[in-house]
Amino acid sequence: MYKIEIKTKENFRDARGEYYLYEIISMGFDNVKKVKYCPLYIIKGDISDGEAEIIARQLLIDEITEDYSIKKENEILSPIKVGGAIEVWYKKGVTDTVAQSVQKAVKDLGIDKKIEVNTGHKYYLFGDISDEDLALMAEKLFANTLIQGYEIENHALQRN
Secondary structure, eight states, X not given: OEEXXXXXXXXXXXXXXHHHHHHHHHTTOTTEEEEEEEEEEEEEESOOHHHHHHHIIIIIOOTTTEEEEXXXXXXXXXXXXXXXXXXXXXXXXXXXXXXXXXXXHHHHTTOOSOEEEEEEEEEEEEEOOOXXXXXXXXXXXXXXXXXXXXXXXXXXXXXX
């Protein structure tokens, strides 16, 4: 299993992160100083490290504005402290059309292996944020709890 996280490069604008920061401040949370948005992809199947790299580089990112990191199952990454992080994923049984498109595109890349793809979103929040505030933001802003689940990491560790 590979977890691929897409990040906006430092010298480019993270418009989605800025939007969510505005919404969070509008909700009255002035303790959040920055939000960083990252699309997530989990790819399960019999693919190699090199094939995961090809999928990330040739399919999932815009090489000019984005970068990526790939985490294998149970891999530990070097950390940077942030105030909290929220991951949002579709619940089991909910159709993930982006994941279906990625599966088809992987075959178009010439990787003809049976894979399963899930897509999600990760929001890194910078500031002094309580577990209760993170949960409230997750339910009111980041996740549609009818079709999505979320995980909260308070004082999360972000890969360098």
